[in-house]
Amino acid sequence: MSYYLLLSALLFAIGLYGVLARRTAILIFMSVELMLNSANLALAAFARGSGNLNGQAMALIVIALAAAEVAVGLGIVVAVFRSRQSTAVDDLAEFRG
Amino acid sequence: MSVFDLLMGALLVASALAAVTLKNAIHAGLALVGNFLALAVVYFALEAQFLGWIQIIVYAGAVMVLFLFVIMLLFDAKADVGPNPLPWMRPIAAALAALLFLALAYAYSSLGPIDPLADVKLAGGLPKALGAILYGGWLYPVLLVAVLLFAATVAAVVLVQPQIRKTRIKPQVLERDRELKEVGR
Numbered sequence: 001m002s003y004y005l006l007l008s009a010l011l012f013a014i015g016l017y018g019v020l021a022r023r024t025a026i027l028i029f030m031s032v033e034l035m036l037n038s039a040n041l042a043l044a045a046f047a048r049g050s051g052n053l054n055g056q057a058m059a060l061i062v063i064a065l066a067a068a069e070v071a072v073g074l075g076i077v078v079a080v081f082r083s084r085q086s087t088a089v090d091d092l093a094e095f096r097g
Numbered sequence: 098m099s100v101f102d103l104l105m106g107a108l109l110v111a112s113a114l115a116a117v118t119l120k121n122a123i124h125a126g127l128a129l130v131g132n133f134l135a136l137a138v139v140y141f142a143l144e145a146q147f148l149g150w151i152q153i154i155v156y157a158g159a160v161m162v163l164f165l166f167v168i169m170l171l172f173d174a175k176a177d178v179g180p181n182p183l184p185w186m187r188p189i190a191a192a193l194a195a196l197l198f199l200a201l202a203y204a205y206s207s208l209g210p211i212d213p214l215a216d217v218k219l220a221g222g223l224p225k226a227l228g229a230i231l232y233g234g235w236l237y238p239v240l241l242v243a244v245l246l247f248a249a250t251v252a253a254v255v256l257v258q259p260q261i262r263k264t265r266i267k268p269q270v271l272e273r274d275r276e277l278k279e280v281g282r
Binding site for chain 1: 140144155181201208220235
């Protein structure tokens with residue numbers, strides 16, 4: 001139980017590394033998915049540890065939110081690619097103040 | 098901790114590391130599919146059977162198909178996009194990730210032991226038990242998620258439209274407008 005909590009913390013940290021170190025928008029999105037999944041693992045572990053199904057219900061809602069996030073996020077990626085022929089986030093510097 | 102736990106942990110960490118470090122985006126996506134499937138197996142072991150199946154159907158199925166589809170659509174499989182303007186970013190990112198892991202581990206260690214299997218009433222996490230909760234106390238969140246999914250679908254369709262089409266005026270209408278103008282003159 002606490003082993004799975006530690007595992008979820010480790011997966012979350014790996015996802016954070018991916019978000020910070022990756023340089024194309026699609027791969028950053030994949031790392032965000034990894035972080036969402038690690039949070040779900042923690043919720044399932046809590047549900048198991050407390051003998052209460054609410055954790056699993058919340059994990060299901062997180063999965064639905066992640067599906068919505070992927071739909072909008074990939075739509076933005078495709079729109080950016082259409083106008084710039086690239087999804088490298090380093091190029092997206094028009095808003096620099 | 099059993100052999101199963103150690104094996105699944107190693108599998109999860111290895112596939113996650115592959116997903117964030119591999120150069121080819123398709124390879125990274127496939128590593129992520131492996132991570133999602135291993136996580137589904139862990140859900141089964143944690144008495145969350147419905148969650149495990151949803152994980153396979155929604156994540157390993159729908160979400161990853163969407164990812165791979167976009168990668169192939171954009172021919173953007175190369176993760177390496179020219180020279181890195183921030184070469185010092187990678188070690189900093191690794192240090193920050195390690196710091197976050199240590200902080201989370203410290204927070205979990207202060208939780209104290211939750212006695213395992215004290216009074217487990219999960220009913221295997223099957224839909225029969227989970228549905229009663231989802232459509233009971235969780236009803237309003239479920240309804241809000243439905244609204245959000247609808248809004249996200251509309252937003253995704255609008256975002257990827259090629260361009261806003263200009264209202265086309267029929268040539269006959271233009272002709273009549275010109276004639277009316279001449280008559281008025």
